[in-house]
Amino acid sequence: xxxxxxxxxxxxxxxxxxxxxxxxxxxxxxxxxxxxxxxxxxxxxxxxxxxxxxxxxxxxxxxxxxxxxxxxxxxxxxxxxxxxxxxxxxxxxxxxxxxxxxxxxxxxxxxxxxxxxxxxxxxxxxxxxxxxxxxxxxxxxxx
Amino acid sequence: xxxxxxxxxxxxxxxxxxxxxxxxxxxxxxxxxxxxxxxxxxxxxxxxxxxxxxxxxxxxxxxxxxxxxxxxxxxxxxxxxxxxxxxxxxxxxxxxxxxxxxxxxxxxxxxxxxxxxxxxxxxxxxxxxxxxxxxxxxxxxxxxxxxxxxxxxxxxxxxxxxxxxxxxxxxxxxxxxxxxxxxxxxxxxxxxxxxxxxxxxxxxxxxxxxxxxxxxxxxxxxxxxxxxxxxxxxxxxxxxxxxxxxxxxxxxxxxxxxxxxxxxxxxxxxxxxxxxxxxxxxxxxxxxxxxxxxxxxxxxxxxxxxxxxxxxxxxxxxxxxxxxxxxxxxxxxxxxxxxxxxxxxxxxxxxxxxxxxxxxxxxxxxxxxxxxxxxxxxxxxxxxxxxxxxxxxxxxxxxxxxxxxxxxxxxxxxxxxxxxxxxxxxxxxxxxxxxxxxx
Numbered sequence: 001x002x003x004x005x006x007x008x009x010x011x012x013x014x015x016x017x018x019x020x021x022x023x024x025x026x027x028x029x030x031x032x033x034x035x036x037x038x039x040x041x042x043x044x045x046x047x048x049x050x051x052x053x054x055x056x057x058x059x060x061x062x063x064x065x066x067x068x069x070x071x072x073x074x075x076x077x078x079x080x081x082x083x084x085x086x087x088x089x090x091x092x093x094x095x096x097x098x099x100x101x102x103x104x105x106x107x108x109x110x111x112x113x114x115x116x117x118x119x120x121x122x123x124x125x126x127x128x129x130x131x132x133x134x135x136x137x138x139x140x141x142x143x
Numbered sequence: 144x145x146x147x148x149x150x151x152x153x154x155x156x157x158x159x160x161x162x163x164x165x166x167x168x169x170x171x172x173x174x175x176x177x178x179x180x181x182x183x184x185x186x187x188x189x190x191x192x193x194x195x196x197x198x199x200x201x202x203x204x205x206x207x208x209x210x211x212x213x214x215x216x217x218x219x220x221x222x223x224x225x226x227x228x229x230x231x232x233x234x235x236x237x238x239x240x241x242x243x244x245x246x247x248x249x250x251x252x253x254x255x256x257x258x259x260x261x262x263x264x265x266x267x268x269x270x271x272x273x274x275x276x277x278x279x280x281x282x283x284x285x286x287x288x289x290x291x292x293x294x295x296x297x298x299x300x301x302x303x304x305x306x307x308x309x310x311x312x313x314x315x316x317x318x319x320x321x322x323x324x325x326x327x328x329x330x331x332x333x334x335x336x337x338x339x340x341x342x343x344x345x346x347x348x349x350x351x352x353x354x355x356x357x358x359x360x361x362x363x364x365x366x367x368x369x370x371x372x373x374x375x376x377x378x379x380x381x382x383x384x385x386x387x388x389x390x391x392x393x394x395x396x397x398x399x400x401x402x403x404x405x406x407x408x409x410x411x412x413x414x415x416x417x418x419x420x421x422x423x424x425x426x427x428x429x430x431x432x433x434x435x436x437x438x439x440x441x442x443x444x445x446x447x448x449x450x451x452x453x454x455x456x457x458x459x460x461x462x463x464x465x466x467x468x469x470x471x472x473x474x475x476x477x478x479x480x481x482x483x484x485x486x487x488x489x490x491x492x493x494x495x496x497x498x499x500x501x502x503x504x505x506x507x508x509x510x511x512x513x514x515x516x517x518x519x520x521x522x523x524x525x526x527x528x529x530x531x532x533x534x535x536x537x538x539x540x541x542x543x544x545x546x547x548x549x550x551x552x553x554x555x556x557x558x559x560x561x562x563x564x565x566x567x568x569x570x571x572x573x574x575x576x577x578x579x580x581x582x
Contacts, residue, residue: 001568001571001572001575027535027555027561027564027565027568028523028535028537028568031537031551031552031553032521032523032537032539032551033551034539034550034551034553035519035521035538035539035541035550035551036519036539036550036551040519098571100567100571101571104564104567
């Protein structure tokens with residue numbers, strides 16, 4: 001599960017709408033989103049965007065984190081600002097998310113179950129599985 | 144598996160030599176002493192005080208949110224145990240899929256120090272609604288408002304022969320801790336080729352999918368570790384009451400050779416011969432018997448006149464969770480009876496967590512003469528169907544016209560295509576919710 005604290009309002013509202021419509025594949029979120037209105041989503045986004053960023057402590061492979069840091073800088077840093085700590089517009093906060101969650105989401109992107117924004121697809125496609133894994137390790141490590 | 148229920152009698156096997164865990168029996172009733180008889184402790188100063196009874200899924204969250212919402216309110220959390228062990232996910236421990244109960248266990252010290260909650264480890268023996276006093280094993284305390292989150296206790300009057308020691312022979316393991324350890328030990332000690340029976344009660348009871356999850360995970364354990372063994376689930380309900388298509392699929396696809404689902408209600412036990420009688424007719428003398436008796440609100444709610452005429456559940460207002468029987472007393476979680484249309488809120492840890500937040504918000508509103516908020520709440524329950532796959536059910540509730548209504552509800556896809564991801568998300572849920580309760 002992702003940490004929602006400090007996510008931008010736009011990214012939360014966007015995610016909830018996509019869960020509700022089924023555009024974004026999910027387990028329980030799509031089913032839960034159907035119980036709420038667009039106005040509810042706005043309130044949720046408002047609330048979570050005002051919460052302080054929450055850092056996690058995860059046991060991570062240091063070599064992979066280092067490799068991932070370089071990949072983030074070269075490929076992702078124009079949208080995922082401040083090492084993924086800053087959620088701009090509808091770009092989610094990546095920093096400190098649990099590694100298993102990041103892996104599940106990346107697998108969904110790669111299988112097509114979740115659609116990548118064009119700019120992201122351009123950057124992700126040339127990367128190998130091992131490089132993507134390192135990238136996720138980096139984001140999970142950011143505090 | 145072909146098993147003729149009418150003739151099924153099997154001699155007791157490996158369970159006989161077991162050392163029994165020393166948990167007090169579930170039947171102990173709180174003595175009905177007057178709240179006024181003991182010496183007063185923690186005298187109330189000028190600050191308004193809310194006392195919370197019960198440090199489980201509901202009570203911890205209510206105490207924490209009260210303090211988060213209004214620091215001027217003093218909160219005392221009364222809990223008899225030093226640690227809390229989660230019932231959700233304890234079936235994985237029982238079925239040998241978790242090495243110990245560490246991942247299920249939390250302490251209260253950080254919760255108390257982080258939020259300035261006054262922790263009192265004591266047994267509550269009586270509530271005096273008129274004097275606004277609570278009597279405990281340590282003395283009596285005054286409150287302005289009281290939250291009672293007592294969980295469940297068992298109703299065993301209709302099971303002939305059930306007494307204080309029955310739970311040590313036929314563990315219920317429906318309160319996590321020593322009972323879970325006992326059932327696991329009995330299961331592991333059972334010889335390959337042995338038979339285990341689970342007897343489950345009529346609705347409503349704590350965690351409707353729980354017995355079916357337990358059956359699935361134990362069947363999975365037996366298939367792997369004791370392939371000649373059998374498991375029988377005796378359901379007092381006319382049919383599977385939760386996630387039926389998902390569980391029946393798991394039983395058919397994975398466990399058809401070692402598991403059987405049968406109807407029937409426990410009517411009698413014999414502690415000496417270790418026999419369970421179903422529907423006054425069939426004797427089950429199998430190697431391990433997991434007897435989950437019918438349930439009602441925790442004892443303190445019953446002796447404090449918070450339950451309905453049937454002395455079973457506590458009727459409450461759907462907005463503030465205030466008892467309809469006594470003012471300034473609020474009840475949370477499994478113990479509640481909420482007015483609802485078209486489906487009740489399941490008695491689950493998640494429901495108690497959701498209710499606790501709404502209750503805290505509205506108590507703070509009431510104590511500050513502000514408008515109360517109508518609840519919207521969520522419930523999500525994950526159930527393991529095998530060692531690697533879980534399924535879920537989720538609900539969204541809203542209060543309409545003072546009654547709870549389900550606005551969305553659905554279960555996992557039937558093909559188990561999300562099973563592995565839901566296993567991971569379930570574990571994540573447990574970690575998150577226990578962190579929320581203990582920090």
